[in-house]
Amino acid sequence: MSTPVSSPRAIVWQRRRAAVAKIWREFASNKGGLIGLGFLAVIVVLAVLAPVITDESGLDVTKATGGPLRPPSGEFPLGTDVDGRSVLLMTFWGARVSLLVGFSATVLSVLIGTVIGVAAAHFGGWLSALLLRFTDFFLVLPSLVLAIALSAVLPQGISTIILAVGITSWPTTARLVRAQTLTIESLPYIERSKALGGGHLHIVGKHVLPGVMPLVLANTTLVVGNSIIAESTLSFLGVGDPTEVSWGSMLSTALTTGAVTRGAWWYLLPPGLAIVVIVLSFTLVGRALETVLNPRLRGEHS
C-alpha cells in the first residue's frame, strides 16, 4: 500500500482491491465458511447448467418413462415419483426454483430493509418514529400467514412467492441497518463531513452506506437461507406455482400421493436433504462473513 500513485482513481481502486483481498484471506481461514462456499458453488453451477446436462422433457408427466414409485435403480439413481419421473432430475430442477426465489426475495428484502433502516437512522424525528412503527408492524405480523394471504390474493406463480417472502423478511434487516447507521453517524468523521459542507446524499453515499454494506452483505447470506425455507414451506402448503417443480412442491406431492405410507423414502429424502444442505451452506458462509466483517463477534482468543 505504500507505493506512490498519482491518479486519484488508481488510489481508490488500489484501496478497494486491498480491502477485498484482506477479507478473502480472513474468510479463507474459516473452515466452515469455506466448506459452505464450496457446496454453494457446486449447487449454483449445477442449477445453472441443468438445461445443458439434463433433458427437460423428463419433467413432463406425459412423457415419463419409469413406473410409479420405483426404488433407486441403474436407470433412475434416486428412483421415480408417482408419475414415473426421475427424482434425481426433479431435484436438479427444483434447485433452480429454490435459488431463484431465494436470491430474488433476498434482494427485495435487503433493498427495502436498507432503505428504511438508513432513512430511519439518518433523518430521525417523526420520520424515524413512523418508519420504526411501520417496521414493528411487519415484525410482529406472522409472516407465514401474510405470505399465504398474499399468495391467495395475487395470481399464483413464482413472482408472488418472491414478493410474499421479500416483504415479510425485511424488518430484521431494517433494524440491523438502522443500528449500524446510528453507530456510524455518531462518529466524528460524519461531523467533519458536515462541516465540509456535505449534504444528506453525500454523507449517506460516501460514509454511511460503505460502512453499512459489509454487515448487510453478511446478513444477506443468512436471509437467502431463510427465504429458501420460506419458499419450500409455501410450496409445500400448495400456494406455489403448480407447473414448476420445486423442493417444497415435491415434498407436498410425496405427502398427498401416499409416498410416505408406501415407504418411498427415495422420494422424500432428496428434496429434504437438498433444503438442509443449501440452507446450512448459506448459514455457514453468512456466519463466517459476519465474523470477518464484524470483529466484535470474534472470540478473544481467535
Next chain:
Amino acid sequence: MTETTGAAAKTPLLRLKDLDVTYSTGGGDVAAVRKVNLSLAAGDTLGVAGESGSGKSTVAMSVLRLLPRSAKVSGEILLDGEDVTTMKWGRLRAVRWGEASVVFQGAMHALNPVRKIGEQIAEPIRVHAEAGKVPPDAEVRARVAELLEQVDLPKSRAGAYPHELSGGQKQRVMIAMALACRPRLIIADEPTTALDVIVQAQVLDLLSALVAEHSIGLIMISHDLSVLASTCARIAVMYDGEVVEERPSAELMSAPRHPHSQALAAAFPTVGDPVSRYAPATATPLPPEPERAVEPGRAPLLSAEDLRVTFRDRNGAKINAVAGVDLDVRHDEIVALVGQSGSGKTTLARTLLGLQKPTSGIVRYDGNPVPMSGAGLKAYRRHVQLVLQDPSSALNPRHTVYEAVAEGPRIHGLEENELAIVTKALESAELRPAEKYFSRLPHELSGGQRQRVVIAGALALEPGMLVADEPVASLDASVRGEILALLLRLRRELGLAALVITHDLGLAWNIADRVAVMYRGELVEVGTVEEVLLDPQHEYTKSLLAALPGGTSVRTAVDR
C-alpha cells in the same frame, strides 16, 4: 540513579532490577521495556513520565503481573524483597491489593455500572480476608464508610451507583478501592487524564495527602510532567522502553538534561513564562510576525451577537448550553476559548459552524449574517472549517488520505484541478512530499500525521478561518508542539484566523492572541492573553489558573 539516603540499609518497598518486557506479536517480538532499574522506599513518591508507547504503563502493570499473556518478563521485581515474577498464584493473589493496588485510568470503565459503589469498595476487603474469617457486615460497612471519608466523599454515597457520580467522584471511589486493604504501594495509572483542571487539582491533592498520612509508596504514571511534579518527589522519564533520566522533580523540571525530558517539559509551558509565549515546542523555526497593515474599522471576521442555545433534558427542563455570548474573532488572529468540560464551549463552536441552530442571536461572517440552511450555509462552510479533537475518529477509516483531503473540494464541485488542490493542502499541513501520503489509510499514520491530514482537509477549501476543538488534547507531548506551531505558522503565512477551543491554559499562552473564558454558558472574561492570564479579574479565571499543576510547582519553587 539516585539512591535515597538511608534506604540502602533497609530493603526498599519496591525494586526493579534489569526489568525487560517483550511482547510477542504477529510481526515478531517487540521490546516494550528494556533494562529498567527503579527503586521506591516506603512513603516515597515516584512519577513515571513518557509518551504513549514509551513503556511506562507496562512497567507499572508488571509490578502486579497484570500484563497480557503475550508479555515475556525477565529481570527481578522485588516487592518488599520478594520477587513477584516467581510468586506462586496464591501468594500473588494475596499481594495484589493486599500489598500493592492500582488506581486505573478510566474511572468510568473500571467501575461496574450495575453495582453500588459501597459494595465495590467492600469487595477487596471480603476477598482478602483470611479463609473462614470474613469480617461481619457491620465491620465491612464501617470500613467502607471510613474509606469514603478518607477520600472526602460523604459516607451516604456508598449506596450510589457509578452513573450517579461525577468523573472526579468516581476517581475518588477508585482511590478508596485502592486503599481498601491498607496496601503499602499504590500505582496510579494516569489518574487524572480524563478530568478537568480544577477536579484534577483536587484529586492530586487528595492523593498526596493520603500518601503522606499513611506513608504509602506511590508510583504515578502520566504524560504530563507538571502533574507529576506537583505530587511526586522524584520523576523518571521513559523513552522507547528505557529510563532516560531519573531525578528529583524540582531539579528535573527546572533543568531537564535528556532531550526527551526537555521536549516533555517544553510541551506543557508555564503560563507567564515569556520564553514560551508565541513559541510552541517545534523543531522547525517559526516565520517572524508578518508586517500587515491593520485596517482600522474593518468588521471582525466572525462574530457572535447575543448567541443562545437551549437544550431540553429528559425531564423537559431547559438547559442553557450557551447563554448569551458575544464573541469576535478578527482577521489574522488566534482566539483561545477556554473553560471546563460542560461549560458550553463545544456547543458554541458547533453553533458558529452552523452545525447547531442557535435558539436566538446572530452569527456574522465578514459582516454578513450566516444563513442557517440551504445553499448559503453550504457556501459559508467553505470559509470556516473544523478541526476535531481526536484525529483517529475524525477520518473515515476506509478512506485514503487523498480521498479524505479531496472530500471538501468534491462537495463544493472543485474537481478540475483536484490533484493540485490536494497536493497543496497536504504540503501546507507539512506532509511532504504529498504523493507519499496519497494512498495511505488513517491507521497507517501516527496521531500527529492524522491531525495534519484533518487540517489539510480543512485547508483544501482555502478557508478564512479554522475552528479547532481541542486540537492537541489526544496527542503526545512532542507532537502537540508541532501541531500548535503549524496553526501559528498558518496564521503568520496565510493570515488564517482560528478559534481554538481548549481546557489547557498553556496552549493559549503558546499560540493565542486573545483569550475568552467560558463558564456555565457565558463568557466571563475576554481579553488579550497577557491581560487575562497574568491579571485575571473574574473569580473563575483565577481558580482555573490556581488549579494548574505547573502553577503550584512554580510557586513552591519560589517559596523555597
